[in-house]
Amino acid sequence: MHTTLIDAETLAAILDGCVIVDCRHDLFDEAAGPRGYAEGHIPRAWFMHQDTDLAGPKNGRNGRHPLPDRETMRRRLEAIGLTDDRQLVVYDAQGGMFAVRLWWLARWLGHRAVAVLDGGLPAWTKAGFPVTREAPKAPAAPGRLSERPSLAPSVDSAQVLANLGTRERLLVDARAPERYRGETEPLDPVAGHVPGAINRPFQQNLRPDGRYKPAEVLRQEFEALLAGRSPDRVMHQCGSGVTACHNILAMELAGLGGSMLYPGSWSEWCADPARPVATGAEP
Structure with missing residues (x-):
């Protein structure tokens, strides 16, 4: 498996x-x-x-x-x-x-x-393996996926908002640095980041050829980022909950499983003008 x-x-x-x-x-x-x-x-x-x-x-x-x-x-x-x-x-x-x-x-x-x-x-x-233009044939009968407990914890905007006061959890933003800092925003109507979030662009998980870095390298990098926090105290976000999963996979690969996704991410957060917005680099 x-x-x-x-x-x-x-x-x-x-x-x-x-x-x-x-x-x-x-x-x-x-x-x-x-x-x-x-x-x-x-x-x-x-x-x-x-x-x-x-x-x-x-x-x-x-x-x-x-x-x-x-x-x-x-x-x-x-x-x-x-x-x-x-x-x-x-x-x-x-x-x-x-x-x-x-x-x-x-x-x-x-x-x-x-x-x-x-x-x-x-x-x-x-690696020399082939590609095709042919679509696969539909299976004779559908598969069966049992209803099982989730292996992917998540948080919602209310939990992220509550964390602004407690700072019990670390929020990691996977977007490009210039989007995180609010210097540009090509996809969403508001630029910036959730106050307190730190920036770990997902590209930092990769080698130049597009493969993930070795697990031991990722572990060193994320342990430095977490600064002693347990992985289950970490929340991940990006623009819309997609590339944040890249950091979650990197942590899993590094043996640091259990971190959480904020699925709505920045695009959900900034849709409510009552939610606070930060710009620039976090201290």
């Missing part, structure tokens, strides 16, 4: 026994993922879209990628053949920044056997 990362060679060896999902996406071009999938994808891979398949309806107050309904998400995964004992592998072409969303969602449903393809599609093709 693979629960964090899987490399291209290992995936190729067990390909027929896995359910594979292509999660490629572009925040500025919603058609980029489907277009890339149509041009070529890993054999047997299905496609799931960040804005629809992996998110729930937006109401203007719950962020750009609100969590989907649990039962709806479970049925979507069953429809492509996922079962309790089957390995789920997810990938993109951007260092895992989008695939981590489905990694987290599967764990949210209690499915432990889910892993991100380390290095994504570029690592797959660099």
Whole structure:
């Protein structure tokens, strides 16, 4: 069972026994993922879209990628053949920044056997493995995912707001430094960050080739960031609850499991003008 990362060679060896999902996406071009999938994808891979398949309806107050309904998400995964004992592998072409969303969602449903393809599609093709334009055939019968306890803890905006006073938990923002500091905001109507949050851009988890850094390196980096805090005292956010999962996976890989996602993230937080906003670098 693979629960964090899987490399291209290992995936190729067990390909027929896995359910594979292509999660490629572009925040500025919603058609980029489907277009890339149509041009070529890993054999047997299905496609799931960040804005629809992996998110729930937006109401203007719950962020750009609100969590989907649990039962709806479970049925979507069953429809492509996922079962309790089957390995789920997810990938993109951007260092895992989008695939981590489905990694987290599967764990949210209690499915432990889910892993991100380390290095994504570029690592797959660099290793000499083929791509195809053919979509997989629908399974003869849907899979069955039992209702199980979640493996992915989360917090809501009320808990984040309460933490402003207590500072019992550390809030880690995965966005680019200039967005965190409020110098630019290309996606949301308000620039800045949640007061007290510290910045750990998700790109810092990666090597130059788009693969994750070794577990021991990530552990050193996150232990320095946490400064003695227990992982279960850490909350993660980003712009809309997607790339924050990258930091959660990095901590899991480093042996620092149990941190929490704030799914609504900045896009939900800044939708309410009553919530405080900070700019600049935290002291």
